[in-house]
Amino acid sequence: MMLEGKVAVVTGSGPNIGGEIARTLAREGAKVVCVDFLDDRADVAAASVREEGGDAIGVSADISSPEQVEDLFRRTDEAYGRVDILVNNAAVNNEAGLLDIEFEKWKWVQSVIMDGTMLCSQQAARRMVAQGEGGAVVNTASTTGHRGKAGFIAYSASKGAVLQMTRTMAIQLAPHGIRVNSITPTQTGASRGTTPGGSTAPRAAKPKNIPLGRWGEPSDQAQAVLFLASPMAAYVTGENINVDGGLLALFPSERGPQET
Numbered sequence: 001m002m003l004e005g006k007v008a009v010v011t012g013s014g015p016n017i018g019g020e021i022a023r024t025l026a027r028e029g030a031k032v033v034c035v036d037f038l039d040d041r042a043d044v045a046a047a048s049v050r051e052e053g054g055d056a057i058g059v060s061a062d063i064s065s066p067e068q069v070e071d072l073f074r075r076t077d078e079a080y081g082r083v084d085i086l087v088n089n090a091a092v093n094n095e096a097g098l099l100d101i102e103f104e105k106w107k108w109v110q111s112v113i114m115d116g117t118m119l120c121s122q123q124a125a126r127r128m129v130a131q132g133e134g135g136a137v138v139n140t141a142s143t144t145g146h147r148g149k150a151g152f153i154a155y156s157a158s159k160g161a162v163l164q165m166t167r168t169m170a171i172q173l174a175p176h177g178i179r180v181n182s183i184t185p186t187q188t189g190a191s192r193g194t195t196p197g198g199s200t201a202p203r204a205a206k207p208k209n210i211p212l213g214r215w216g217e218p219s220d221q222a223q224a225v226l227f228l229a230s231p232m233a234a235y236v237t238g239e240n241i242n243v244d245g246g247l248l249a250l251f252p253s254e255r256g257p258q259e260t
Contacts, residue, residue: 001027001028001029002028002029002226002230002231002232003025003028003029003030003084003085003229003230004028004029005029006029006030006031006084006085007030007031007032007033007076007080007081007082007083007084007085008022008025008030008031008032008033008084008085008086008087008229009032009033009035009072009073009076009083009085009086009087009120009124010022010025010032010033010034010035010045010087010089011035011036011063011087011088011089011090011116011120012035012036012089012090012091012140013032013034013035013036013041013042013045013046013058013089014036014038014041014042014044014045015041016188016218017089017140017185017188017218017221017222018034018036018045018087018089018090019034019044019045019048019218020218020219020221020222021087021089021218021221021222021225022034022045022046022048022049022056023048023049023052023054023222024219024222024223024225024226025085025087025225025226025229026049026052026054026055026056027052027054028226028230030054030084030085031054031055031056031079031080032046032049032054032055032056032057033056033057033059033072033075033076033079033080034046034049034056034057034058034059035058035059035060035061035063035072035090036058036060036061036090037060037061037062037063037090038060039058039060042058042059042060043058044058045058046058057075057079059072059075059076063090063112063115063116063119063120064111064112064115064116064119066119069116069119069120069123070123072120072123073123073124073127077127082127082131083124083127083128083131083135084128084131084133084135084136085135085136085137085138085229086120086121086124086135086136086137086138087137087138087139087140087225087229088116088117088120088121088137088138088139088140088162089140090112090113090116091112091113091140091142091155091158091159092108092109092112092113093109093152093155094106094108094109094152094154094155095151095152096151096152096153096154097150097151097152097153098153101153101154105154106153106154108154109154109155109158110154110157110158110161113155113158113159113161113162114158114161114162114165117139117162117165118165121137121165121169121180124137125137125169125173125176125178128173128176128178129173129176129178133177134176134177134178134179135177135178135179136178136179136180136181136228136229136230136233137169137173137178137179137180137181138180138181138182138183138225138228138229139162139165139166139180139181139182139183140162140182140183140185140221141159141162141163141166141182141183141184141185141240142155142156142159142162142184142185142186143184143185143186143242143244143247143248144156144159145158145159145160145161145162145163145184146160146163146184146248147248162182163182163240166180166181166182166238166240167238170237170238170239171238174237174238179228179233179234179236179237180237180238181228181233181236181237181238181239181240181241182239182240182241183221183224183225183228183240183241183242183243184240184241184242184243184244184248185216185220185221185243185244186210186216186243186244186245186247187215187216188215188216188217188218188220188221207245209247209250209252210244210245210246210247210250211245211246211247211249211250212245212246213245214245215245216243216244216245220243221243224241224243227241228241
């Protein structure tokens, strides 16, 4: 197995993409720390790994808090003694645009996505440097981080920052053999048609603006993360993989309005 003996920390490992990433890494031999803001989500993700014969623990943490991130990695040290892979997948959203967003909501989204990515990467990278064996960090960006969209100003700005953080961290950590890359999903699995408040909006059975003609599945994103975290991508760093069915390659006028 490609990740035998490795320890992976996956944030935002609740339903949808994060949980599938955790299971996919575990299938390749990694021991996984499943992290979520909610206890039950972290525990359910870890249990789903163990049900498949993998090794995992669930940890509840607010990754925008330096103290809680330090505690998360302390618990990882206690359970497994090392960190080889970090997947920064946790995110929150707010649909407001520039004219109506509340400052606290702006800060909330940025604190989880930007601060959380930085804090977790810092703790993981310090351990990887000390271990002296390299490592891999994979960040989850978004199609909204690549282009403008009405509304979602905090989310779009934060995901754009993730792309630049990926490049910057890759350059800084390269001398230590630590690779840093990102994936860009579009609407995937359980996230299709689901608003931040949890309500579900109707969606077309077949997307009009995705050239491959289907919505993404969590496994699509998880396989890309596996590639970037594994020895298969040993010479890849500072890169982003669009796992979006061709959405960002499409000229907007060809298929009507963009939906992501």
